[in-house]
Structure formats: structure tokens, C-alpha cells
Amino acid sequence: MSPTAELRRTVADLHRELTRYELVSWTAGNVSARVPGHELMVIKPSGVSYDELGPHAMVVTDLHGNLKEGELAPSSDTAAHAYVYRHMPDVGGVVHTHSPYATAWAARGEPIPCVLTMIADEFGGDVPVGPFALIGDDSIGKGIVDTLRTSRSKAVLMRNHGPFTVGATAKAAVKAAVLLEDVARTVHFALQLGKPDVIDKRDVDKLYERYQNVYGQ
Secondary structure (H helix, E strand, O other): OOOOHHHHHHHHHHHHHHHHOOOOOOOOOEEEEEOOOOOEEEEOEOOOOHHHOOHHHOEEEEOOOOEEEOOOOEOOOHHHHHHHHHHOOOOOEEEEOOOHHHHHHHHHOOOEOOOOHHHHHHHOOOEOEEOOOOOOOOHHHHHHHHHHOOOOOOEEEEOOOEEEEEEOOHHHHHHHHHHHHHHHHHHHHHHHHOOOOOOOHHHHHHHHHHHHHOOOO
16 A cells, blocks of 8 residues: 555544634635655645545655656645654644634734643643735744744744644644634633633643643543
């Protein structure tokens, strides 16, 4: 079996999570996964309906965005995903959405403050803002990498664009995208009522350590 066959199915299935949690509209957004042991990634094709995103529709590129498998053009965000994989070897999955609340924070160019235990658990502190960059070359990818290298966060709010999330696997990156939208919405609601208290950094560290290394099965 091709090393990409099962991963193409996994990535196709994960795109359904983006629509299930209402993180995307029309054909926007994308999930990618690094192919273990190969300088390749699987990613959504450009401008294809989510209803048509079966395993056969997924495309495989190298880590410079060159098409290696598939008949469709890769996502317009392929260069950004590829840059992340080249420069962050521990990342196995990347997700980009235009989820409404997280994107609203990106439009404001404002980090999401760590005022909830879920933010501490999943993101290890404030969710940072990355620089404005145009689509088409490495600029977005460089902004993602430069921002996340100085943070424990699995998410970055690219200014005037939207969120990108990363994870050890594509599923982990999708989970981060789902939780990001959840906390972005809740903190927005909290700010309508007043100014919520930021969690003390020592407590953030304890929460993050527990969630990342003890929580779950």
C-alpha cells in the first residue's frame, strides 16, 4: 500500500470535522498532514466543495509545495503549510480556518488572553497574533513559525487573515482549531460583561503541565 493511502483517508475525514464544528464556509479552510518518514504532506485541493473531499480528492506535495500525487491543484495555503513542516520538525499536522470568533480576534490584531483554564490547558498562555502576510509564497508560513517559536501555543492568529493551528498529528491540529474557536467565543462574551482576570503564570504552567502530561487515558 502507498505510504500516503491511509493518510489521504484520514485527512479527508478530518475535513468533515471543520464543517461539523462550523469552522469554515464554502471551500475555505484546509487540513494537512506530514507523511511520516517522507518529505511529503497530504493536503486539501484548492476550491473544492467539502462534499467532494473524499480520499481520492486529496493531493500529495513535497515540502516545497510541488505536486507529487493527485490530479487537482493543491490548496492556496500549501506554501504556508510546507514552510511550517520544513521548519518545525515536531509538527505532524496543520489546520487553517476562518472560524468567526477566532478570525475576529485576528482582524483586531489582538491576542486572546489566558483567562480560562481551557486556554492554559491547550495553549499554555495567551493565543498570539502573527504578522500580516499575503497568500502565495512563504510569507504566511514564516509568520506562523516565527510566532509559534516564541510561544507554547498550538495556535496563531494571523493578522487580518485568520487562525492556523498545529499539532503532533493532523487530528491534534484539528482539535486545537475546535478549542480555539470555543475559547475565542467565550472570551468575547466575557468581555461584554467586563474585564476578566488573567490567570497567574504559575497556575498556567501547572494547568498546562497537567493537561499535556496527565489528563486523559
